[in-house]
Amino acid sequence: LGGTLRADVDLLNATNFYTDRLFGVWVSVDLLQPDRTAPYLVQGGLGMPDRDFYLQGGRMAELRKQYQAYIAQVLQLAGVADPAGKAQRILALETRIAQAHATQEETNDVAKGANAWTQADLSAKAPGMDWSAFLDGASLGGQQDFIVWQPKAVAGISRLVATEPLEVWKDYLAFHALDRAAPYLPKAFADARFAFHGTALNGTPQQSERWKRAVDDSNHAVGEAIGKLYVERHFDPATKARADEMARNIIAAFAKRIDALAWMSPQTKARAKAKVAGLTVGMGYPDTWRDYSGLEVKRDDALGNAARAELFEYQRNIAKLGKPVDHTEWAMLPQTINAMNVPLENRLVFPAAILQPPFFDGAADDAVNYGAIGAVIGHEISHGFDNAGALFDETGKLDNWWTADDLKQFNAAGDALAAQFSSYQPFPGVSVNGRLTLGENIADVAGLATAYDAYQLSLQGKPAQTLEGFTPDQRFFLGFAQAWRSKAREQALRNALLTNVHAPGQFRALTVRNLDAWYPAFDVKEGQKLYLAPDKRVKVW
Known part of the structure; x- marks a missing residue:
């Protein structure tokens, strides 16, 4: 899981379901039992914004070429062998993940998202992933109840874990770790990331000033x-x-x-x-302000600060499970x-x-x-x-x-x-x-x-x-x-x-x-x- 799916809310009021982690978790009130909290498990794993970017023709085909070139560039900057071949295989894997994904309309259908699964259901209904090891690593080993928002996608992604070559998964995970870390790595990484995510994807010609990006990160x-x-x-x-x-x-x-x-x-x-x-x-x-005293911040460690902040927020959310719902948050x-x-x-x-x-x-x-x-x-x-x-x-x-x-x-x-x-x-x-x-x-x-x-x-x-x-x-x-x-x-x-x-x-x-x-x-x-x-x-x- 690696981190909480951020509860970003677009103007006005829509949860952002996107995460480039293989799966996202969102801890919130249980929509089937609103007197308790529950972890919502959602589809993830794509480096581009949506399944359509992998499956449509036209301008999407050109974006896929640019994305594959970006993957290769990042791997090359990191000194990884055979960056071009690995980029091709990573894009092919993400395309299979996209094929398993629910559409935007399906994702925004609350009735289709209200799927109560137990931990045992994860292994039975979504075989392929070692769910026990996965949940232990996510501090959810003792959690028995989940809401699985896109069950077909979760099952499809889990199946790919068992059927796609392990080496490709390793390369995929390495790339995404580098992609997430790029803003805090040497300038060449940050510039490469912006050239794809900013300019190619969204048409933004110029990256915002460094101090503004630092303010965003602090926020x-x-x-x-x-x-x-x-x-x-x-x-x-x-x-x-x-x-x-x-x-x-x-x-x-x-x-x-x-x-x-x-x-x-x-x-x-x-x-x-x-x-x-x-x-x-x-x-x-x-009414009450959040306490950040448990978060370690170092002046000389931007990458470490970002990682610790993400983990701090993830643990804060996981800690809600099993406790009364906080209606003031x-x-x-x-x-x-x-x-x-x-x-x-x-x-x-x-x-x-x-x-x-x-x-x-x-x-x-x-x-x-x-x-x-x-x-x-x-x-x-x-x-x-x-x-x-x-x-x-x-x-x-x-x-x-x-x-x-x-x-x-x-x-x-x-x-x-x-x-x-x-x-x-x-x-x-x-x-x-x-x-x-x-x-x-x-x-x-x-x-x-x-x-x-x-x-x-x-x-x-x-x-x-x-x-x-x-x-x-x-x-x-x-x-x-x-x-x-x-x-x-x-x-x-x-x-x-x-x-x-x-x-x-x-x-x-x-x-x-x-x-x-x-x-x-x-x-x-x-x-x-x-x-x-x-x-x-x-x-x-």
């Missing part, structure tokens, strides 16, 4: 210690108070929206309302511009760093802030009720609390939204994957609608006031739109279309097409490019 290693300083220096208590009030208003607005749903039965509404009532919100920073740093919903705990988290422009502006009026950070807050609330979050009940347990008819109606709205986003094309002939991005798109539609309702409620009957030539409704929608301004290089955006559960920002901004209030705000008429007929506007929650 990764001792992030909450840095976060404590960040909060003390840069987070205004008045901002927290205003955001807390907005969160309360938006949660109340979401509950009202549930009451108003004509298509939902009283039985399902009651369960949904219970889920809203049980929501807890972490705003700004955690944050999986995000306060200095991260992001937000998340933790469906296993019915909890929302908004780090301090997102409470700044363009998401929150202390100098702006409520209309702009409800459109921006308010829509983010609504988005995170709505994640508890998207196509994945709706599968969890008010206790965080994976449990179907829907009537059959209500679920049918909900899924029909999801199908319509998936089709809408699949019609958007960032490049000619290349579409957004409406099914892969569905959870985020549901959360955007419901979150924006809820934030709009909350803003209207916050006015308490006060008359609308035009500022700088814009009405309150216009300012609300402009606040939403400007939060999604973004730039991306073509290669990075093409990669994101394959692997990211979020649609590109310019299409997230088009969520407004589904809100009736947007049309009179900007006098949008039938026949105009962004107009959607009322029966085509998707209503979710």
Whole structure:
């Protein structure tokens, strides 16, 4: 296992399942028994971002050539014999691993991931790996219960352990150890790594300055210690108070929206309302800060520091097993511009760093802030009720609390939204994957609608006031739109279309097409490019 699968969360709220270790482990609340923690075992082992990079043609074929050349270059820099031959065999092995991998859509299907296995099941259902030795090495020898997220992939990778030549596995492991260590090795290694992972894969022409990379590494290693300083220096208590009030208003607005749903039965509404009532919100920073006193840091040992920090974090996570669930722990740093919903705990988290422009502006009026950070807050609330979050009940347990008819109606709205986003094309002939991005798109539609309702409620009957030539409704929608301004290089955006559960920002901004209030705000008429007929506007929650 080697290290924890980092619980990186993309803006906004998607666990990053990627790890180049053969398998990853993520220690979290057990989605089948939410009163305890469990280790989640996930597929890994690829040096490129996803199985498609190994199996598709076109530009992927050229990337594979560049990747094979990079493998050979790293092995040559390390003085390994026959680097070209070994690179060819390593790529062939990774291609077989990719063939065993689950797709992005399968990986993001919670129902397909909820596979409770015992330690005995690993040997029985995924033969090939010496699981006993493997788990002993990972400090999991005594762990009896696991959740195996991609069972076919775990079984397929395990089978390769038994069938592929041992020498190839040794070369593969040596390369990946060098690839991970490259940022801390002599400059030639770091430059080679960036030339492939940065430039070839993502189109980034220049590596960031060394001090910035050191800051990133420090954030990764001792992030909450840095976060404590960040909060003390840069987070205004008045901002927290205003955001807390907005969160309360938006949660109340979401509950009202549930009451108003004509298509939902009283039985399902009651369960949904219970889920809203049980929501807890972490705003700004955690109540208690993480203790790093057990981590050894040496001024003259960058590579050792990185290895010790990774092991320290892995051991911290493994230590959670068998203990009561800590509902106060944050999986995000306060200095991260992001937000998340933790469906296993019915909890929302908004780090301090997102409470700044363009998401929150202390100098702006409520209309702009409800459109921006308010829509983010609504988005995170709505994640508890998207196509994945709706599968969890008010206790965080994976449990179907829907009537059959209500679920049918909900899924029909999801199908319509998936089709809408699949019609958007960032490049000619290349579409957004409406099914892969569905959870985020549901959360955007419901979150924006809820934030709009909350803003209207916050006015308490006060008359609308035009500022700088814009009405309150216009300012609300402009606040939403400007939060999604973004730039991306073509290669990075093409990669994101394959692997990211979020649609590109310019299409997230088009969520407004589904809100009736947007049309009179900007006098949008039938026949105009962004107009959607009322029966085509998707209503979710």
